[in-house]
Amino acid sequence: MKTILIVDGYNVIHGSEDLQRLSEIQLEEARVKLIDDLNGYSGFKGWETILVFDAYQQQSLEKKEEIHGRIKVVFTEKNKTADAYIEKLVYSLPNAYTIRVVTSDYTLQRMVLASGAERVPSRELIEDMARTLKKFHDEKKKSLEKQGVTLSEFMDADTLEKLKEMRIKE
Secondary structure (H helix, E strand, O other), X not given: OEEEEEEEHHHHHHHOHHHXXXXXXXXXXXXXXXXXXXXXXXXXXXXXXXXXXXXXXXXXXOOEEEEEOOEEEEEOOOOOOHHXXXXXXXXXXXXXXXXEEEOOOHXXXXXXXXXXXXXXXXXXXXXXXXXXXXXXXXXXXXXXXXXXXXXXXXXXXXHHHHHHHHHHHO
């Protein structure tokens, strides 16, 4: 059975210390970081992911959908909440999916459980993403080490020359 992960974006941003700090400086950068992290996470898990943001947090007045790798990013219509969008979406999906919904909204949590979908707390998703992405990077590093690939193979000539100069100075 396929898993589809539906994420209330601002709940996750506000549930993560790093993303929360970043959003206070630049909200768009926090959204991009969340999209990137979810992309790697979803790819590693093999899950389809829909990331929903409330329209009141953006400039556009129209509902907007974008595809970013494995993730469909949705900005709701003006004055429509992510919770309302997610609720409709959960009930519209076929039973062929295992549906996991990440939200902090209490009413939506109850609706999600009543629909048969799983509710995942934002904190749990954040922790699982961190573990999963670390595992992915560790496995990638081990794979490269087994192949005898070194970090210097990924650096340009100028960087390598500067590193050589620094090493000589020591």
